[in-house]
Amino acid sequence: MSLQAGTRSSSSLTSPTSIGGALIEPQTIERRILGSRRSALIFALTVFVATVIPVLSVPISALVATQGQWDFPVPMALTLGLLVAGCAAQSAMLLVSDRHPALAVAGATAIYLALAIGLGVPKWLVPMQAVIAIALFLLATRTTALRGLLSLVVVVVVLVVGMLLWVLSLGEPLGVAIGFIVAESIAIVAIAGGAAVLGVWWGAQTRRLLLERHRADTARREHEKRVEEARGRERARIAQELHDVAGQHLAGLIALADAAMSLAPEHPERALELVEDVRNEGRFAAASLAGALADFRAVGATPIEATRDLRRADELVSYWQKRGMPLTIQSSGPLEELPAVVSTTAYRALQEALTNAAKHAPGAAVQVDLAHSPGMLELHVRNEPPRPGTEPLPGLNLGWGLTGMREHIDLLRGTMTSGDTADGGWGVRVRIPVAHID
Structure with missing residues (x-):
């Protein structure tokens, strides 16, 4: 099949605008599609539907335009079946991007290149470049900026070299081959490059947010530790206060009781007065100890007394x-x-x-x-x-x-x-x- 024959398609499918617009969504999808198996399957199915419809629309539109005449050497049923299978296999590669993002990129690229060269219809498969871009985005969010950009370079080189070898194998004039490769290279770099750069940026933002969250958690734990240490020091102070209050008040109680016993034989009335003082002193001591114990038990409470x-x-x-x-x-x-x-x-x-x-x-x-x-x-x-x-x-x-x-x-x-x-x-x-x- 000639290069000119293989490129008959609707001009709207070659526009990078619609494909680029589809690449805006992964920055929110990336956080969700890999969260569970079910959500990953739903995302892959969505990508498949969004890819297979525009891919099939080209040969079907051509078939309608020629009133049912099929001009390609590959049978129509086989061609359509391979296109559907290729879109399904390429979308399925996104399911492994969670654990093996590099494998997902390699698989999506290989499937696209095999269909484009095998069927000789690269212009039909422009929507499939979006799947490669999504895989590159997911890879770039999970690795360093250098590795993400290197992956982009590898993908572009593989696609350009593969297309160039295919064009040269058709025996096309050199000028036609160069023009075709330049156009394809620009489209691939625009789509895949934009996705990779967006993935690198998104990954950097995510890591920055995670780092800030980690720092906030660390600061919170440090604050809690300092609060607990302060509580420990306050408890130790109150314990010493209890020690001193008990010693001071008990000394006063015993001194009063001793004086009462000394006065009891000769001055019973005075001894009774001292006993009354002992009772009052005991009540005061009990109140003081109760207040200190209340401070001691109130975790996090501000001390009542300096x-x-x-x-x-x-x-x-x-x-x-x-x-x-x-x-x-x-x-x-x-x-x-x-x-x-x-x-x-x-x-x-x-x-x-x-x-x-x-x-x-x-x-x-x-x-x-x-x-x-x-x-x-x-x-x-x-x-x-x-x-x-x-x-x-x-x-x-x-x-x-x-x-x-x-x-x-x-x-x-x-x-x-x-x-x-x-x-x-x-x-x-x-x-x-x-x-x-x-």
Whole structure:
């Protein structure tokens, strides 16, 4: 068959506009057709119908125009059957593009080239170039830009070389062969190239969105981790608060109970008043512990009360004074300007020292000296010897203890000393440098 005979077709089928318009859809199809076997089959069937109708319209139109005269050497039934089978096989290749996109491109290209050369009717098969373009698009979305463009080059070279060899085998003049190959090359490059470039862009956009989603998920997990760590720190703070509240209030309760027992034989009315104080103190302690436990159990809740520091030292002193401790305090320097960690640690040390004084020397006078000089905080707590006839109060080892106090102060490069005083009492001295702490 001559080249001129093999190219008789409707001019509308050679227009790249309609085919290019069909290539717009895969950018949304790519996300859906391979999601399930059913959707992939529906897509392949749709491509088959969209391809086989324009392919068959050319020979059928020619048959109608010639009033039923079939001028081609291949029988009409065989020609139409091969065209339908070729379109079906080419569309079926898209079913494997999910796992084997390169195989889908190779299969679609080979089927098109075999029909075009075997039947000698390349112009009839222009719609089948769209299937090659779809396969290239799906390949380009799943690989790198370089591999996608290399696949395009390979497809174009195979098609152009195959067509050139076929034209030369027909014995056509060189000028006719060159003109035909140039026209075919432009059409193939326009269709397949556009699809490949679109696939590369779509793949890059998809990967960018996936990366942003991954970063967002990572940021969310990091945020949740930081929140959980903050909750852990808050729980630890509240646990320490429970420790200190229990120690302080129990020391007060035992001190009041001890005083009531001492007064009961000679002053029963006063002893009853102290028992009433014990009851009130117990209620206050229960309320304080309940509040701290509520904070402890409320995951993610904002603490009701900030961590106590030396700015509340007067409250601590007042607490013990109300419970019968002869306690005085002298302070100098701007305590409110202390770094938070220093002020909190010193408050805990003061709290522990006063609890120990109530335990080991109930009723003894206690003196507290606080001094904040440039670069240094000094705390000195000393109590007089226990009164005759008093015994240490048991069961108050609920705070940091001397070892715990020293460990916390050492972390701040401070020092703590404790021991007997000259008058037989007990003293605790704490020194914490503040110049190196922001």
